[in-house]
Amino acid sequence: MFADYSMPELMSIFAMQGFAGLSLFSIFVLMALGLAIIFGQMGVINMAHGEFMILGAYTTYLTAGLFENVMPGLYGIYFFVAMFLAFIASALLGMLVEWLMIRHLYHRPLDTLLATWGLSLILQQAYRSIFGAREVGVSLPDWMMGSIAVTDLVEIPINGLIVMVVTLVIATLVYLLMFRSGWGRQVRAVVQNRPMAEAVGIDTGKVDRITFALGCGIAGVAGAAFTMIGSTGPTSGQLYIVDTFLVVVFGGAQSLLGTIASAFTISQAQSTMEFFLSGSMAKVLTLLVVVGILMLRPQGLFALKVRR
Amino acid sequence: MKTTPSASSLMSRENLYFLVLAALLLLVFPVLLDAFRLNLVGKYLTYAFVAVGLVLCWGKGGILSLGQGVFFGLGGYCMAMFLKLEASSPEATASQSTPGIPDFMDWNQVTELPWFWQPFHSFSFTLIAVVMVPVILALIIGVAMFKRRVGGVYFAIITQAIAAILTILIIGQQGFTGGANGITDLRTLMGWDIRGNEAKTVLYFVTAGLLLACVLLARHVLGSKLGRILVAMRDQEDRVRFSGYDVASFKVFVFCLAAALSGIGGALFTLQVGFMSPSFVGIVPSIEMVIFCAVGGRHSLLGAVYGALLVNAAKTGFSESFPELWLYAMGALFIAVVLAFPNGIAGLYQRYLMPLEKKILGGLGKAARTPSTAPARQMEETP
Numbered sequence: 001m002f003a004d005y006s007m008p009e010l011m012s013i014f015a016m017q018g019f020a021g022l023s024l025f026s027i028f029v030l031m032a033l034g035l036a037i038i039f040g041q042m043g044v045i046n047m048a049h050g051e052f053m054i055l056g057a058y059t060t061y062l063t064a065g066l067f068e069n070v071m072p073g074l075y076g077i078y079f080f081v082a083m084f085l086a087f088i089a090s091a092l093l094g095m096l097v098e099w100l101m102i103r104h105l106y107h108r109p110l111d112t113l114l115a116t117w118g119l120s121l122i123l124q125q126a127y128r129s130i131f132g133a134r135e136v137g138v139s140l141p142d143w144m145m146g147s148i149a150v151t152d153l154v155e156i157p158i159n160g161l162i163v164m165v166v167t168l169v170i171a172t173l174v175y176l177l178m179f180r181s182g183w184g185r186q187v188r189a190v191v192q193n194r195p196m197a198e199a200v201g202i203d204t205g206k207v208d209r210i211t212f213a214l215g216c217g218i219a220g221v222a223g224a225a226f227t228m229i230g231s232t233g234p235t236s237g238q239l240y241i242v243d244t245f246l247v248v249v250f251g252g253a254q255s256l257l258g259t260i261a262s263a264f265t266i267s268q269a270q271s272t273m274e275f276f277l278s279g280s281m282a283k284v285l286t287l288l289v290v291v292g293i294l295m296l297r298p299q300g301l302f303a304l305k306v307r308r
Numbered sequence: 309m310k311t312t313p314s315a316s317s318l319m320s321r322e323n324l325y326f327l328v329l330a331a332l333l334l335l336v337f338p339v340l341l342d343a344f345r346l347n348l349v350g351k352y353l354t355y356a357f358v359a360v361g362l363v364l365c366w367g368k369g370g371i372l373s374l375g376q377g378v379f380f381g382l383g384g385y386c387m388a389m390f391l392k393l394e395a396s397s398p399e400a401t402a403s404q405s406t407p408g409i410p411d412f413m414d415w416n417q418v419t420e421l422p423w424f425w426q427p428f429h430s431f432s433f434t435l436i437a438v439v440m441v442p443v444i445l446a447l448i449i450g451v452a453m454f455k456r457r458v459g460g461v462y463f464a465i466i467t468q469a470i471a472a473i474l475t476i477l478i479i480g481q482q483g484f485t486g487g488a489n490g491i492t493d494l495r496t497l498m499g500w501d502i503r504g505n506e507a508k509t510v511l512y513f514v515t516a517g518l519l520l521a522c523v524l525l526a527r528h529v530l531g532s533k534l535g536r537i538l539v540a541m542r543d544q545e546d547r548v549r550f551s552g553y554d555v556a557s558f559k560v561f562v563f564c565l566a567a568a569l570s571g572i573g574g575a576l577f578t579l580q581v582g583f584m585s586p587s588f589v590g591i592v593p594s595i596e597m598v599i600f601c602a603v604g605g606r607h608s609l610l611g612a613v614y615g616a617l618l619v620n621a622a623k624t625g626f627s628e629s630f631p632e633l634w635l636y637a638m639g640a641l642f643i644a645v646v647l648a649f650p651n652g653i654a655g656l657y658q659r660y661l662m663p664l665e666k667k668i669l670g671g672l673g674k675a676a677r678t679p680s681t682a683p684a685r686q687m688e689e690t691p
Contacts, residue, residue: 025574043461045461045464045465066554100645101647104647105646107463108646108650109460110372110460110461110464111646111650113372113464113648114375114462114595114598114599114642114645114646115642115643115646117595117642118638118639118640118642118643118646119357119639119642119643120500120639121635121636121638121639121642122635122636122640122643124635125635125636125639128635129632211383222382224440238591242468242469242472242591245465245468245469246465246469249462249465249466278480280477280479280480281480282477283476284473284476284480286550287469287472287473287476288473290469291466291470291473293458294462294466295449295452295458295466296451296452297540298453298457298458298462
């Protein structure tokens with residue numbers, strides 16, 4: 001399949017597809033970071049994670065509409081406001097869901113899966129009733145359009161670049177929060193030994209709620225970033241949920257670094273193969289390889305070496 | 309005499325419930341429903357095969373598979389391939405550029421029947437494949453996962469990924485599988501037209517009979533020592549392992565059995581509905597199948613059958629009259645089943661109706677000994 005292309009062409013194909021893969025990578029990382037916190041740290045399977053992401057995307061869409069109509073002069077910076085609002089909206093919904101539903105189910109992980117699936121159906125239908133079944137998109141401000149030409153053949157779109165920067169910033173923040181703050185220490189303590197954490201005076205119920213809300217909030221930011229590279233429909237979230245779970249499991253559920261590494265591997269493999277094979281075959285091959293590796297190495301790429 | 313009757317009456321009560329279901333399926337539905345509705349019920353019953361399989365592997369074995377649609381679909385596709393080959397004889401497809409191959413292959417410029425379609429000319433091979441293809445896939449997945457002690461949540465996620473892979477594969481390989489439309493326009497089975505009302509009624513009875521047989525088989529498995537090991541494994545896996553049992557092999561067995569049941573259900577689905585498409589394979593139908601089982605009661609074989617019937621009847625009813633509300637209702641059902649009544653209809657029955665029934669049966673027992681039968685009769689009429 002490589003024979004039809006000359007060497008420099010091949011190089012630039014790899015560079016372009018590599019960059020397209022990086023946009024996919026950014027979405028995967030943002031989705032998976034939230035899921036890694038909720039699933040990896042709390043053991044809750046949130047099948048409605050994609051819908052939390054879409055909530056962020058719709059929030060961004062509404063914010064863009066607001067800026068366009070009320071203060072067109074400031075349209076250039078709407079994205080940053082939208083990102084913040086998306087985080088707040090998804091985190092608040094997450095907090096509510098945790099309080100109403102999840103906290104009753106911590107000892108039954110498989111049942112959280114069914115209950116959150118039900119939640120995702122309800123949210124999907126709610127989006128359909130409110131925003132309509134058609135996909136909506138936002139128009140990018142001028143400075144985010146266009147692309148930077150690196151060589152004659154390689155061009156890098158600016159919106160993709162911004163999404164990537166956002167991903168980097170969020171990933172760094174999550175790392176600092178989880179591993180360099182007192183609150184992160186509390187979360188990790190609750191994960192490792194709940195009764196003991198309670199005994200030293202940590203309010204585990206509160207930690208759970210905020211952890212869940214944080215994970216959902218990050219999904220909201222992922223949704224905001226998602227609007228930059230695609231349009232949003234009521235069922236867009238469901239398309240990503242299986243991939244995201246695979247990313248988290250493949251990376252080793254407890255490891256944030258593993259999540260990022262596996263998101264990188266999966267997205268790059270998929271987008272490079274997409275150029276040479278049909279899109280569906282690329283996806284099938286990627287998923288098959290991931291499932292195959294997981295069957296041989298169930299603990300994922302980066303396993304925490306702790307005694308249980 | 310006073311110590312033993314609990315066990316023996318429980319057995320007879322189980323038999324009674326089974327007879328009630330059999331009477332409902334074989335007598336009440338065929339008498340009360342017209343051909344169209346009866347065919348719908350027949351379609352729901354094919355899902356009940358999957359739900360019974362899920363009771364075995366999820367309710368009793370503790371293995372939640374989110375990929376039962378894969379096995380349902382594989383069974384269905386095996387049957388559909390046989391029927392499609394019969395429907396595309398060289399005479400019937402003479403107008404195609406390559407006569408004798410299914411029409412969708414011709415549209416996709418495939419000129420030769422692919423190798424994996426060849427054996428499906430034979431009906432006996434198809435019947436074996438309907439069971440064996442799902443079982444072999446389940447065996448591969450099961451051995452790979454359970455021998456490495458992967459279970460619970462991880463197993464659920466990986467089976468879900470497999471459902472996604474198979475769906476994408478079927479849709480992507482349009483020339484070989486019929487793509488998103490699936491395999492349609494199936495006409496005859498060994499020369500017997502399956503589209504008429506009469507044929508559909510016959511197929512309904514075949515489905516109901518096979519389902520009852522499968523329930524009996526599942527009951528036999530659960531009643532044996534193997535069934536008790538399954539339950540023990542679900543509750544205390546390590547203790548069973550330390551007692552010297554090979555936990556993984558039991559899990560593989562029950563997962564394969566559930567896959568076989570799903571495959572049979574899928575094949576009967578194809579026969580009754582007349583087509584098979586990837587929309588019965590993927591993630592969404594697979595999770596819906598789990599909810600049939602959860603609504604009926606994940607520990608009860610008969611409950612699973614009722615669950616499949618009720619949820620599907622509700623789905624048809626809602627989507628006929630309020631399509632908007634269906635997803636809300638379905639979502640609420642998921643949440644309610646998990647939060648409020650995790651043991652489903654069977655659990656509700658045991659909690660609220662069983663005491664009443666005991667009273668009646670107890671009353672009858674007394675009535676046999678004492679002359680006054682009036683109060684017992686009154687009670688019998690109230691529910």
